[in-house]
Amino acid sequence: MTTQFDLIQRVLLGYPEQTQNLSGPHRRLADAWTSDLPGPEISGDVAALLGQVLRHHAAVTGRRNHILEIPLDQRAIDRTALCRAGLHTERFGATHHHVRLGDVWAPHWLHGDPHWVDLACASPGPFTSADGTQTPTYARPTHPVPVDPAVQAIAPGIDYYRSPSQASALRTAALADPAATLHVVLPTGTGKTIVGLAPGLLRSRGTTVVVLPTIALALDQERQLHQRFPASKLAPELAYYSDRDEQERAAIKQRLREGTQRILLASPEALTGELAFLLRPLAAEGRLTHFVIDEAHLVRTWGLSFRPKFQIVASLVGELREVAAAGGNTPPRVVLLTATLSAASLLLNDQLFAGSADSLFVGSAYLRTELRYLLGTRASPADRIDRVIEAMHHLPRPAIVYTAKKGTAETIAARLKEAGFARTAVFHGDIGPAERLGILQGWSGDGGPTTSDIVVGTSAFGLGVDQSDVRTVVHACVPASVDRYYQEVGRAGRDGHAALSVWLPADGDVTEGQQIEKTTVIGDDKAWKRWDAMRTAGRHTHQADGSFTLDTGVVPEHNDRPSDANQLWNRNTLVFMERAGLITVERLDPPVLERGPDESETAWQARRSKQWAHFVRQVKVRLGPSVANLDQQTFEAAAQRQRRQIKDTESASTARIRRLLAKDECWGRVLSEEYSYTAVGSMHATQNVAAACSGCPADRHLHEPRHRAARPLVAEARMPDLGRQPSSALERLGAGHRSIVVTYADDRLRRSLSTLIQACVTNGVRGIAAPAPLLALPAIRSAARFADEGIVAVDPLRTRKAPVCLALPSLLIADPEGTPPMSWLAPTRGPLRVVVVPEHMNDPEYPDEAIKNIRSPHWNIDDFLRRL
Numbered sequence: 001m002t003t004q005f006d007l008i009q010r011v012l013l014g015y016p017e018q019t020q021n022l023s024g025p026h027r028r029l030a031d032a033w034t035s036d037l038p039g040p041e042i043s044g045d046v047a048a049l050l051g052q053v054l055r056h057h058a059a060v061t062g063r064r065n066h067i068l069e070i071p072l073d074q075r076a077i078d079r080t081a082l083c084r085a086g087l088h089t090e091r092f093g094a095t096h097h098h099v100r101l102g103d104v105w106a107p108h109w110l111h112g113d114p115h116w117v118d119l120a121c122a123s124p125g126p127f128t129s130a131d132g133t134q135t136p137t138y139a140r141p142t143h144p145v146p147v148d149p150a151v152q153a154i155a156p157g158i159d160y161y162r163s164p165s166q167a168s169a170l171r172t173a174a175l176a177d178p179a180a181t182l183h184v185v186l187p188t189g190t191g192k193t194i195v196g197l198a199p200g201l202l203r204s205r206g207t208t209v210v211v212l213p214t215i216a217l218a219l220d221q222e223r224q225l226h227q228r229f230p231a232s233k234l235a236p237e238l239a240y241y242s243d244r245d246e247q248e249r250a251a252i253k254q255r256l257r258e259g260t261q262r263i264l265l266a267s268p269e270a271l272t273g274e275l276a277f278l279l280r281p282l283a284a285e286g287r288l289t290h291f292v293i294d295e296a297h298l299v300r301t302w303g304l305s306f307r308p309k310f311q312i313v314a315s316l317v318g319e320l321r322e323v324a325a326a327g328g329n330t331p332p333r334v335v336l337l338t339a340t341l342s343a344a345s346l347l348l349n350d351q352l353f354a355g356s357a358d359s360l361f362v363g364s365a366y367l368r369t370e371l372r373y374l375l376g377t378r379a380s381p382a383d384r385i386d387r388v389i390e391a392m393h394h395l396p397r398p399a400i401v402y403t404a405k406k407g408t409a410e411t412i413a414a415r416l417k418e419a420g421f422a423r424t425a426v427f428h429g430d431i432g433p434a435e436r437l438g439i440l441q442g443w444s445g446d447g448g449p450t451t452s453d454i455v456v457g458t459s460a461f462g463l464g465v466d467q468s469d470v471r472t473v474v475h476a477c478v479p480a481s482v483d484r485y486y487q488e489v490g491r492a493g494r495d496g497h498a499a500l501s502v503w504l505p506a507d508g509d510v511t512e513g514q515q516i517e518k519t520t521v522i523g524d525d526k527a528w529k530r531w532d533a534m535r536t537a538g539r540h541t542h543q544a545d546g547s548f549t550l551d552t553g554v555v556p557e558h559n560d561r562p563s564d565a566n567q568l569w570n571r572n573t574l575v576f577m578e579r580a581g582l583i584t585v586e587r588l589d590p591p592v593l594e595r596g597p598d599e600s601e602t603a604w605q606a607r608r609s610k611q612w613a614h615f616v617r618q619v620k621v622r623l624g625p626s627v628a629n630l631d632q633q634t635f636e637a638a639a640q641r642q643r644r645q646i647k648d649t650e651s652a653s654t655a656r657i658r659r660l661l662a663k664d665e666c667w668g669r670v671l672s673e674e675y676s677y678t679a680v681g682s683m684h685a686t687q688n689v690a691a692a693c694s695g696c697p698a699d700r701h702l703h704e705p706r707h708r709a710a711r712p713l714v715a716e717a718r719m720p721d722l723g724r725q726p727s728s729a730l731e732r733l734g735a736g737h738r739s740i741v742v743t744y745a746d747d748r749l750r751r752s753l754s755t756l757i758q759a760c761v762t763n764g765v766r767g768i769a770a771p772a773p774l775l776a777l778p779a780i781r782s783a784a785r786f787a788d789e790g791i792v793a794v795d796p797l798r799t800r801k802a803p804v805c806l807a808l809p810s811l812l813i814a815d816p817e818g819t820p821p822m823s824w825l826a827p828t829r830g831p832l833r834v835v836v837v838p839e840h841m842n843d844p845e846y847p848d849e850a851i852k853n854i855r856s857p858h859w860n861i862d863d864f865l866r867r868l
């Protein structure tokens, strides 16, 4: 077999046709070598990639003495760059050089094991030590479970859920009470996207709106969704963004009007701006079925600073739910998805999106053990830049360098380019969309050669970018919170293989990061003006009971024109005030509208949408029970309290940053604290994140072996009880019990299975557990067609573990060879279950008796079906 190492050797010797068969660092080295860039400008890049390729080969073979032959002079590569990268070069013949690995890079200012660089270079491994022992670089826990047949029908490539947690999340998203808000936390690489999108596509019609933070992410998802859901015949354009071709945008809008746009991917800005007016009629007619907020941790980290529209998405969601309910339709199901969520973020999201209504939490988080953490001693800002440049001669690619400010990003990128790293790109908030796309393509090598290996940027970069083989994240800054730091390092090693975090702090860092985080929109000085304007305009609506009706369409004096965004900001002010206990918000009765006998379709539509627009703007409020006089002083005091609360949680996280930098405790412990919480919010969300750390600079690092990854303890998320009730007919057959026993004689089950499943699912059963041989039968595989939600949870019978679907009204078919557990026959809690057993099967508690003789209610299968 020709290895990547042999192939890259051929490319370096002048056979570029081999480039197409290369991948990872080998491909990057070939792309750099064969590029048009002058040698001196890419000397650093070439040196670092040669080092990475040699280390990779050393790590997978267990020998460090490999040699690459390379015509350095011919390409005008500066040999001193190779020297800086710790490589030995030796002249070979007239024009060529031999290059091999030198000593391990171990600068005195870096804490942590320098061999972790070798380990990360080995990815995707395995890593072979000098004594021949092999260690996998793969570090992700995997517990696949069979996918529900209905999901497989729309996504044929998926045979398994990645984890029981993913199954719980998807089923909950599809089957929960639509009025409840669902928060989902699933670790990176465990399939969040399908949890957000499948529930909408399982239904025969309806629109799912997905809020995404960046255009890059929206375009990436658009491309993936067409491949993943071929059966759903999705429209060609799913992502709406302002730079999209005008005709394509118009096509999306037209399909939204017709209700045929199954999926809409958009930014908070687009949704609360030009799309809001199209979503309201969609909701009013019950055709907006799902609303998904992806990367939901950003509502807090970005929504409270430079992307405030993340906050008012919540107000839009509130409006759309009201509009749907008022029209007598099911409101859209709301799901917030993220990979890591601090308690503070969860609480904020819940307050904004669920308000006082119900919410649910399905979360399973574990710390990423792909990562090894290295930490530099504190330096002056100038010395830090020198260290970044030194480090870039050694660290594996692709790499991201994070800075706090765009100015610093530009400075570092310029210095890197001067030092021979021309394959460096800069990315921050001011880079236009076209340029962003160019940077991403050049970085990932999608559709052409790679043109950059390093991206220097602010935290805006890398979010949701589907680049799974990032091997290094450097922090040339101190992030304001542990949450932000962890989100950023989490962009490395998404393929599950070993990767590095290299943190290089400098004097004066902390204040820089905090200043950025400090700007907070909630309850700012404009909020009082908004409230004052709404109250003044609504004065005449005062009722004797103290309530009054406000018009969120009012334009406060600091704004000059009415707009959807203005209206949503007004509503957001009311949400903030309700949360602060200043007011309570009440529901208004929707307008009763009837079409006039002679009214044309156009006139009726126009009148109706005008009335609806008016209704949506109205909010009925009264002052909070403990508020006597709502003046500016009271208002400011409440806003202060809110800000202090946010700051307090922030400072807890900042304190953890200091603990990481102090390197007294294993970082796994500090990180687990950031993400562990108990009984947060109204849904009592609890998340236990075990301390797991494969390598950190702390003196008391927990996990000893040098190369093997720590194994995180995973607490899989179970489905919460969704409170689903079966039909009253099925309830009657249960006669007040939690389980109904149905018996069958010899061969009756297979003959009646289709009828039994149809009867049960039509009567509200949404879970089926059966022995594996039955699961392949068409009756079970197509059970979901009798469910409005388009899904029935199907689990194979497991003898020791309770099936997941017990959180739903279920049909449990016992294994004729075994005995059903007592929890089926005499459950103490949970929804109704129909337990199907052979006629003569004996009872688990009284083995001398047949189940049918001692358990009640009990029906034989024919009676059961006749009565249902």
Ligand SMILES: [Zn+2]
Pocket (backbone or CB within 6 Å): 666, 667, 668, 693, 694, 695, 696, 697, 698, 700, 701, 702, 703
């Ligand atoms: Zn540790």
